[in-house]
Amino acid sequence: MMEGVNAAILAGWSLAALLFAAALLAPLGGGLRRGAHLAGAAMMVAGAVTLYSHDVMALPQICAALIAGSAIGLALGRGMPRSALPSLMSGLIGQAGLAAVFIGGAALRDPHAFGLLDDATDRLRIEGAAAIGAAVACGAMACAGGAAVLWRGAAGRWHPLAAAAMLPATGGLVAAFIATPDLGRLLACVGAAWLAGWTVVKWALSWGTGPALALVGGFAGWSLAASAFLMENMPMAVAGGLAGAAGSLFGARLCGGAGRKGLADAGRRP
Amino acid sequence: MTPFLLPCFLAACIVGALVAWRARPDEGWALVSVLQMLSSAILVGALIVAAEAGSSIARTLGLLAIVAGSAGFCGGLVTARRIGMPPRP
Numbered sequence: 001m002m003e004g005v006n007a008a009i010l011a012g013w014s015l016a017a018l019l020f021a022a023a024l025l026a027p028l029g030g031g032l033r034r035g036a037h038l039a040g041a042a043m044m045v046a047g048a049v050t051l052y053s054h055d056v057m058a059l060p061q062i063c064a065a066l067i068a069g070s071a072i073g074l075a076l077g078r079g080m081p082r083s084a085l086p087s088l089m090s091g092l093i094g095q096a097g098l099a100a101v102f103i104g105g106a107a108l109r110d111p112h113a114f115g116l117l118d119d120a121t122d123r124l125r126i127e128g129a130a131a132i133g134a135a136v137a138c139g140a141m142a143c144a145g146g147a148a149v150l151w152r153g154a155a156g157r158w159h160p161l162a163a164a165a166m167l168p169a170t171g172g173l174v175a176a177f178i179a180t181p182d183l184g185r186l187l188a189c190v191g192a193a194w195l196a197g198w199t200v201v202k203w204a205l206s207w208g209t210g211p212a213l214a215l216v217g218g219f220a221g222w223s224l225a226a227s228a229f230l231m232e233n234m235p236m237a238v239a240g241g242l243a244g245a246a247g248s249l250f251g252a253r254l255c256g257g258a259g260r261k262g263l264a265d266a267g268r269r270p
Numbered sequence: 271m272t273p274f275l276l277p278c279f280l281a282a283c284i285v286g287a288l289v290a291w292r293a294r295p296d297e298g299w300a301l302v303s304v305l306q307m308l309s310s311a312i313l314v315g316a317l318i319v320a321a322e323a324g325s326s327i328a329r330t331l332g333l334l335a336i337v338a339g340s341a342g343f344c345g346g347l348v349t350a351r352r353i354g355m356p357p358r359p
Binding site: 017020021023024025026027028030032033035036039040042043046047050051054055056057058061062065066068069070072073074076077078080082085086088089092093095096097098099100102103105106107109110112113114142210213214217218220221223224225227228229230231232233234235236237238239240241242243244245246247248249250253254 | 274275278279280281282283284285286287289290291292293295297298299300301302303304305306307308309310311312313314315316317318319320321322323324325327328329331332333334335336337338339340341342343344345346347348349350351352353354355
């Protein structure tokens with residue numbers, strides 16, 4: 001299907017993907033603000049290419065939703081005291097996961113609009129069902145993880161056991177949804193993934209807020225990557241791969257390695 | 271399209287893993303801030319859903335996803351700028 005993408009769209013996608021990669025590399029040299037600006041530029045390019053390449057049917061509603069969401073984000077970002085910024089970040093990452101759940105639900109509701117139906121059988125194609133299941137499950141885990149960081153309860157002794165039970169259960173329910181896609185199985189996936197994300201992040205919180213936030217960012221990244229395969233969008237796939245791999249590995253390093261102490265100390269900084 | 275997406279996704283995973291491997295623990299909050307900005311790229315998918323959806327329920331879900339994604343993007347940008355600023359005396 002490469003022939004279906006014209007050169008201008010491909011150039012825009014490539015530029016957005018390079019900007020996303022540069023944004024992730026920037027904090028290594030101490031340039032957090034530069035990284036944020038690069039990520040913002042990448043988002044603008046990716047959004048512009050998306051509006052250029054699709055037939056937009058509901059532009060007034062889309063503009064209203066964009067303005068409302070931006071106003072909420074600006075009010076939260078500017079109004080929170082500096083000491084509450086880590087909690088705010090967990091809430092914002094959870095919102096990205098919630099958006100992935102909404103996207104998966106919309107794709108299941110209207111698969112014809114996104115080209116997910118098999119021409120011969122008129123059923124949801126298996127790769128489409130897999131992308132919906134993965135996006136919804138990882139998104140629910142990110143959303144539950146963000147809520148668990150905000151809740152701030154103590155980690156119980158049963159959290160590791162519950163996490164070890166719920167992660168395979170979530171995988172099994174996603175596999176069942178892929179075999180027979182319907183709304184009931186998708187809701188079961190959301191419930192199991194919510195419990196899995198909550199217990200995994202509660203467990204990670206016993207090492208500090210930083211490792212837990214990195215894991216939540218990893219979940220949100222994987223949900224973004226699954227949504228990218230659903231929408232067949234290259235900048236989303238690159239951003240999802242970057243965030244998923246970096247968040248999961250960095251969270252695992254901080255939970256398991258000696259280096260975790262530094263981030264626990266850095267938690268006092270904002 | 272998927273065979274074209276897969277190499278880009280795998281290359282991004284390798285770059286992300288290398289960054290996570292090389293990051294020092296004192297760069298953790300900066301890395302988490304950028305992860306939050308990257309995950310708000312879900313806004314692009316939300317735009318596609320709201321633009322392409324035919325049924326009203328799917329479009330409403332897409333619009334809700336746009337609200338959540340744009341709040342995450344703008345809030346994340348402001349938060350990252352505030353974390354990057356030196357604290358006031």
